[in-house]
Amino acid sequence: MSGALQVKNLHVRFRRPEGVIHAVNGVSFEVASGEWLGILGESGSGKSVTMLALLGLQSESAFVAQGEALFGDRDLLKLSERKLQSVRGREIGMIFQSLSAGLNPYIRIGDQVMEPMLQHALCRKPEARRRALALLSEVGLADPETQFRRYPFELSGGMRQRVMTAVALACQPQLLIADEPTTALDTTIAIQVLRMLRDICEKRQMTTVMVTHDLGVATNVCDRIIVMYGGMVMETADVDAFVARAAHPYTRGLKEALVDHRDRGRPLRPIPGAAETLWEAPRGCPFAPRCSLADERCDREIPNLIALGEGHEAACHRLEEGMSDVG
Amino acid sequence: MSVEPLLEVTHLSKSFRVHGQTLQAVRDVSFTLAAGETLGLVGESGSGKSTLGRSLLWLLPPETGDVRFAGERLRTLSKQALRSRRKDMQIVFQDPVSALNPRANVFRNIEEPLLVHRMGTARERRQEVARLLSQVGLQEAHGLAYPFELSGGQQQRVMIARALALQPKLVVCDEMLSALDMSVQTQMMALLQQLQQEHHLAYVFISHNLSAVGYLSSHIAVMYLGKIVEYAPTEQLVASPVHPYTATLFQSILHIPESKAARSALTTLPGEIPSPVKVPMGCAFHTRCPHVQDVCRTQEPPSIQVAQGHFVACHLAKGDFA
Amino acid sequence: MSTVTDAVAYASNRSWRRSRLRRGFGRFARGPLSIIGLIWIIVLVVVALFAPQLAPYPVAGDILVVNEAPSLAHWFGTNNVGQDMLTLCMYGVRYTLTIAAGATILSFCIGVFVGMMAGLQGGWLDQVLMRFTDFMYSFPSFVLAITVIEFTGQGIVSVIVMLGLTQWAGFARLSRGMTLTLRNSELVESGRAIGASRAFVIRHYVFPHVWSSISVYTAFFLVNIITQDGMLGLFYNVGPQPPNISFGSLLLLNTPDVLGFPWLLTMPVLVFVSILVSLIVVGEGLQTMLSPKGSVNL
Numbered sequence: 001m002s003g004a005l006q007v008k009n010l011h012v013r014f015r016r017p018e019g020v021i022h023a024v025n026g027v028s029f030e031v032a033s034g035e036w037l038g039i040l041g042e043s044g045s046g047k048s049v050t051m052l053a054l055l056g057l058q059s060e061s062a063f064v065a066q067g068e069a070l071f072g073d074r075d076l077l078k079l080s081e082r083k084l085q086s087v088r089g090r091e092i093g094m095i096f097q098s099l100s101a102g103l104n105p106y107i108r109i110g111d112q113v114m115e116p117m118l119q120h121a122l123c124r125k126p127e128a129r130r131r132a133l134a135l136l137s138e139v140g141l142a143d144p145e146t147q148f149r150r151y152p153f154e155l156s157g158g159m160r161q162r163v164m165t166a167v168a169l170a171c172q173p174q175l176l177i178a179d180e181p182t183t184a185l186d187t188t189i190a191i192q193v194l195r196m197l198r199d200i201c202e203k204r205q206m207t208t209v210m211v212t213h214d215l216g217v218a219t220n221v222c223d224r225i226i227v228m229y230g231g232m233v234m235e236t237a238d239v240d241a242f243v244a245r246a247a248h249p250y251t252r253g254l255k256e257a258l259v260d261h262r263d264r265g266r267p268l269r270p271i272p273g274a275a276e277t278l279w280e281a282p283r284g285c286p287f288a289p290r291c292s293l294a295d296e297r298c299d300r301e302i303p304n305l306i307a308l309g310e311g312h313e314a315a316c317h318r319l320e321e322g323m324s325d326v327g
Numbered sequence: 328m329s330v331e332p333l334l335e336v337t338h339l340s341k342s343f344r345v346h347g348q349t350l351q352a353v354r355d356v357s358f359t360l361a362a363g364e365t366l367g368l369v370g371e372s373g374s375g376k377s378t379l380g381r382s383l384l385w386l387l388p389p390e391t392g393d394v395r396f397a398g399e400r401l402r403t404l405s406k407q408a409l410r411s412r413r414k415d416m417q418i419v420f421q422d423p424v425s426a427l428n429p430r431a432n433v434f435r436n437i438e439e440p441l442l443v444h445r446m447g448t449a450r451e452r453r454q455e456v457a458r459l460l461s462q463v464g465l466q467e468a469h470g471l472a473y474p475f476e477l478s479g480g481q482q483q484r485v486m487i488a489r490a491l492a493l494q495p496k497l498v499v500c501d502e503m504l505s506a507l508d509m510s511v512q513t514q515m516m517a518l519l520q521q522l523q524q525e526h527h528l529a530y531v532f533i534s535h536n537l538s539a540v541g542y543l544s545s546h547i548a549v550m551y552l553g554k555i556v557e558y559a560p561t562e563q564l565v566a567s568p569v570h571p572y573t574a575t576l577f578q579s580i581l582h583i584p585e586s587k588a589a590r591s592a593l594t595t596l597p598g599e600i601p602s603p604v605k606v607p608m609g610c611a612f613h614t615r616c617p618h619v620q621d622v623c624r625t626q627e628p629p630s631i632q633v634a635q636g637h638f639v640a641c642h643l644a645k646g647d648f649a
Numbered sequence: 650m651s652t653v654t655d656a657v658a659y660a661s662n663r664s665w666r667r668s669r670l671r672r673g674f675g676r677f678a679r680g681p682l683s684i685i686g687l688i689w690i691i692v693l694v695v696v697a698l699f700a701p702q703l704a705p706y707p708v709a710g711d712i713l714v715v716n717e718a719p720s721l722a723h724w725f726g727t728n729n730v731g732q733d734m735l736t737l738c739m740y741g742v743r744y745t746l747t748i749a750a751g752a753t754i755l756s757f758c759i760g761v762f763v764g765m766m767a768g769l770q771g772g773w774l775d776q777v778l779m780r781f782t783d784f785m786y787s788f789p790s791f792v793l794a795i796t797v798i799e800f801t802g803q804g805i806v807s808v809i810v811m812l813g814l815t816q817w818a819g820f821a822r823l824s825r826g827m828t829l830t831l832r833n834s835e836l837v838e839s840g841r842a843i844g845a846s847r848a849f850v851i852r853h854y855v856f857p858h859v860w861s862s863i864s865v866y867t868a869f870f871l872v873n874i875i876t877q878d879g880m881l882g883l884f885y886n887v888g889p890q891p892p893n894i895s896f897g898s899l900l901l902l903n904t905p906d907v908l909g910f911p912w913l914l915t916m917p918v919l920v921f922v923s924i925l926v927s928l929i930v931v932g933e934g935l936q937t938m939l940s941p942k943g944s945v946n947l
Contacts, residue, residue, distance in 0.1 A: 216581030261541025270513035413844035
């Protein structure tokens with residue numbers, strides 16, 4: 001399998017008046033062609049920053065301190081802004097969480113879907129129009145001719161997310177990056193959107209990276225899941241290994257903490273504490289302050305990812321020491 | 328069962344005027360809640376659950392219907408009497424940043440309810456705030472911080488401490504988990520549980536997070552376009568939902584699957600919830616219902632009892648239970 | 650159930666112990682210009698308060714030293730009747746700041762009261778008050794002020810009253826806007842939820858919110874008032890009785906001699922402009938002090 005995207009040792013930092021935030025601290029991962037990769041993490045885990053940095057879309061105060069991101073034979077982090085623009089939207093499609101940020105409120109839906117095709121000079125206007133209509137129906141909008149002429153404010157959140165998907169897919173990218181695409185939506189609408197995304201990705205055999213904080217979403221749609229914490233990869237596993245044999249104390253804690261009506265009566269076991277802003281580069285495992293298994297080695301030595309099985313790795317000293325009584 | 332419920336809501340309706348149209352947020356809602364119990368209020372956005380939460384506290388006085396709280400009818404209370412009644416019924420908002428006073432530190436925010444009701448001396452209040460801080464899992468030093476300096480979970484804890492300061496009997500929790508990280512959500516649920524046990528609190532837990540509602544609530548009311556379409560004890564509701572809306576809503580929860588093969592098929596309701604400005608005729612749900620019949624399009628289904636304490640408003644439900 | 654206890658990092662919490670005011674002042678002090686402006690304003694206020702004691706010469710002037718250039722004896726020079734320009738400038742500052750403070754306080758009180766009433770009550774009262782405010786805003790209030798002063802006579806009080814009664818519309822609009830944004834906010838709702846009375850909500854939530862943006866506006870309003878007063882003196886010869894003198898009339902008196910004796914113009918103008926500039930930089934400092942996170946923009 002050839003890798004569609006290969007990220008190596010990525011470091012991203014933010015400059016703030018109070019100091020420097022170490023948001024991403026040496027993240028490496030690979031996305032295989034055609035797979036659906038989930039990046040799972042809580043706020044501050046660096047999951048979104050990682051994806052934005054790859055596309056050169058990080059905020060002005062952020063900078064990439066180190067790292068490589070190989071997309072085909074190019075390093076995305078070394079491309080000029082102009083070259084990156086020709087990659088973004090054409091070879092890599094993007095969907096964002098915020099339903100207001102992705103679309104221009106003053107431009108009709110149809111024009112926004114046509115825009116990337118015209119921008120990247122893929123085709124002329126009549127052809128772009130024809131393709132845009134096809135895209136709008138592909139993302140599940142009934143009556144695309146009517147939707148074509150509407151403005152974003154006339155659409156519901158779910159419909160806007162569909163339109164954004166159509167914009168992202170307009171140039172038939174090989175890679176789709178979706179940042180929390182369903183977080184702002186109601187459960188029922190979120191499922192509709194996830195299903196639409198899944199069907200399209202399968203049909204087009206598109207590689208997808210989805211950033212999410214929702215375990216349920218990640219385990220139900222992704223092929224493989226990367227768990228991030230404190231700007232580092234804690235664990236990576238395909239879904240089967242993830243649901244059956246998640247090994248890292250953080251991953252296990254997250255799974256334990258998720259309860260529903262079937263758990264009624266069982267005491268809650270939340271992970272204590274909260275993620276903290278990293279004002280300096282972590283010296284040990286970033287999860288150690290909240291980990292019930294941490295010892296002093298965890299505080300002073302950064303754990304490496306160790307292989308636990310086919311496509312299953314975790315970064316934890318205690319696992320390395322062959323602890324079997326985790327949990 | 329002669330014990331009087333803590334909260335009794337009867338035929339509550341609340342609408343708003345929006346650009347010359349009437350938005351029917353809550354339509355003829357009735358239910359009861361006993362002390363120490365939790366009612367989960369679920370539904371999609373636009374179902375009117377937040378408006379109901381504020382109406383039953385008389386923060387948004389309803390047009391018709393009444394609320395009986397600890398035996399007292401809120402509609403009959405004077406402004407003054409209602410204000411002092413508020414000691415017993417509190418609310419925790421979704422977004423603590425906008426509900427807490429940004430110009431006052433945490434200490435002052437928690438002390439404020441005591442000041443309003445002129446309770447205790449300055450020294451007693453200081454001790455009380457310290458006690459409240461530790462009760463919600465914060466340190467005394469947090470009292471000196473300003474709300475914006477805290478994390479989302481800590482802000483929500485301050486909000487809870489503020490609500491608890493008056494030792495209420497009922498707390499309405501309005502989407503209080505949705506802005507929090509998943510690990511923090513569970514912490515907050517544990518805190519709610521613990522406080523309920525310690526203070527015999529009753530909660531109205533409003534959320535679109537069905538997993539959390541299913542875990543915390545003793546009863547669940549499912550709302551759709553301003554109406555409660557199904558109401559039952561939690562076990563009963565999840566085991567045998569009668570209303571098609573309830574059934575699909577609970578099927579839509581994405582649980583962690585056993586294996587890749589056992590994943591959700593991602594099936595759910597078609598379409599979206601209609602605007603509460605244009606509530607459909609007949610059963611409001613008929614536009615999305617998989618089992619729709621002719622009668623559903625014209626007649627509004629009455630709420631009937633299908634089992635002990637299990638009420639459904641659906642033409643297809645069999646109401647033989649006496 | 651000890652799991653709910655937070656693992657709090659105390660290292661960063663030390664800053665909480667400093668009061669909000671001091672932290673706010675830290676942001677104000679970050680711009681050195683604001684500090685210089687503030688110091689200069691303090692100096693001017695002291696001068697204004699003690700002008701009779703501090704002035705090096707009597708206002709009346711000394712006929713023996715007419716039109717002298719700036720020197721060690723007369724830092725700002727003298728004019729054609731032998732008055733010391735520094736003395737005149739000091740009295741000018743005294744007069745200007747009195748007018749500015751008086752008129753601003755008056756406008757502030759009227760405007761904030763009208764604006765908050767309109768915003769809180771809503772309905773017809775809001776309509777009536779705001780139409781009246783619009784009327785005051787668009788009415789050539791300057792003309793009104795001059796006319797009335799012609800009748801009531803010159804004097805500090807009448808200038809203050811006239812400016813104060815005619816210039817409050819901006820305060821009213823701003824405070825109404827701030828009140829409206831807050832009226833339906835979760836903050837006010839949360840106040841009502843704890844059983845707070847209307848007065849409590851206004852005093853503890855609405856007024857501080859309105860005040861934070863009004864205080865910045867006030868600094869710029871002072872600039873406006875001072876300019877207007879200057880114009881009254883310069884173009885309409887409206888001003889106080891001696892020994893008080895406005896900068897406007899100071900310039901007016903001296904204009905015939907300016908060509909030969911430039912200090913008669915430059916010195917008062919420099920002082921006058923320094924007042925305006927320092928007020929502006931202080932206003933901007935206030936803005937940075939009050940705007941960052943913490944004073945949530947509702």
